[in-house]
Amino acid sequence: MQCGSCKDKFTARAFAPAHITGFFQIHDHKEPMKKGSTGCGVVLDRGVHTTVTIGDDIESTDIYLNGEKVAGDTSRAVVSSMTEIPVTVESTSEIPIGCGFGASGAGALGTAYALDHALSLGHTASQLNDIAHVAEVSNGSGLGDVTGQAHGGILIRKTPGAPSVASVDQIPSKENDVYCVVLGELSTSSVLSDQEMVNDINNAGKEAMKKLMQKPSVENFMHCSRDFTIQSMLASEKVMDAIEAADTIGVTASQAMLGNAVFSMPSQKDSNELENIFSEFGTVLRFKVRTGTIRIN
The missing domain is CATH 3.30.230.10 (Ribosomal Protein S5; domain 2)
Structure with a gap:
């Protein structure tokens, strides 16, 4: 143009x-x-x-x-x-x-x-x-x-x-809402260069993939992601606090990999309550699942 x-x-x-x-x-x-x-x-x-x-x-x-x-x-x-x-x-x-x-x-x-x-x-x-x-x-x-x-x-x-x-x-999906709260930055390169971290990640990732393929649903994806967050030991204390706060209303949240942020895809009935909980940790960002990809404007 x-x-x-x-x-x-x-x-x-x-x-x-x-x-x-x-x-x-x-x-x-x-x-x-x-x-x-x-x-x-x-x-x-x-x-x-x-x-x-x-x-x-x-x-x-x-x-x-x-x-x-x-x-x-x-x-x-x-x-x-x-x-x-x-x-x-x-x-x-x-x-x-x-x-x-x-x-x-x-x-x-x-x-x-x-x-x-x-x-x-x-x-x-x-x-x-x-x-x-x-x-x-x-x-x-x-x-x-x-x-x-x-x-x-x-x-x-x-x-x-x-x-x-x-x-x-x-995983077949509607354009579900995705709620996120950012708690800080995390360097991808610093994690990838730590061999002990890589071993923990790979062990947890292998187990998560096995569980997801047994039931490839949005709900199970969130559960597998949460388990991975815990088992890989990548989460900061604040990330775990936000995840556990979501647990109190029965909503599964997880860490955004690799980043110091938390995300969740709640049902419509839980979305307002989750937004209130996440807001205690920072500004809540709301997205939707994008089923399309890249576009030239």
């Missing part, structure tokens, strides 16, 4: 949704296309809007997030893998950053789709999804979010790897 203020500039815009992982198992591999995670997560109706601008006066690739210039290593890796032309990437996030909502994956996907459109590169959706995945796992900013975001809904990642490689399935 031509920029209205400058005839020698062109912009393209794309949106990619947030993704919350309920439980997961880490699968390392020397090939980024085969590296990733198995597990289950939910795609949300809000996410990251990304604008890519190309023009003769752009001399270097710069990445902006919510109006501030950032290193943007994952999005920058997307750009460098697709073109040598310098571009400006501007992402605006509707979701918390560094809190388990898959913001880096959403930014990478938005960058890939917008850049492909801006330069008429002719990639397929599958190719763009894989580019975003490789950029994310190579930079240690995530493992399975891109695969979830590329499919939408409540996605079961049965085998690891990029979206075109991974074997996936879905």
Whole structure:
């Protein structure tokens, strides 16, 4: 799309949704296309809007997030893998950053789709999804979010790897409400680099997947995620307090992986009471399950 203020500039815009992982198992591999995670997560109706601008006066690739210039290593890796032309990437996030909502994956996907459109590169959706995945796992900013975001809904990642490689399935779902409360940030890379944590995660993730596949329902997904939170020992004291507070009204809540946040998908009759309970811990964010995926605006 031509920029209205400058005839020698062109912009393209794309949106990619947030993704919350309920439980997961880490699968390392020397090939980024085969590296990733198995597990289950939910795609949300809000996410990251990304604008890519190309023009003769752009001399270097710069990445902006919510109006501030950032290193943007994952999005920058997307750009460098697709073109040598310098571009400006501007992402605006509707979701918390560094809190388990898959913001880096959403930014990478938005960058890939917008850049492909801006330069008429002719990639397929599958190719763009894989580019975003490789950029994310190579930079240690995530493992399975891109695969979830590329499919939408409540996605079961049965085998690891990029979206075109991974074997996936879905839990049939309406566009259920998802309630979240953010308690702080948690570095994905710091957890993934701790081998003892990785062992605990993988043991808990294997057990959670086994239980989910015995009864692949929304309710069981939440129960498996809660059990994973406890068994993986990733939760902070505040996260456990919020989960236990939800227990008092019979609602299952869990940690958003990997982030210092709590989420739940309550029934309609429990939603107001859960919102009141979560509000004691912070600002309550309300989303819906997004059954669609990435779009070019």
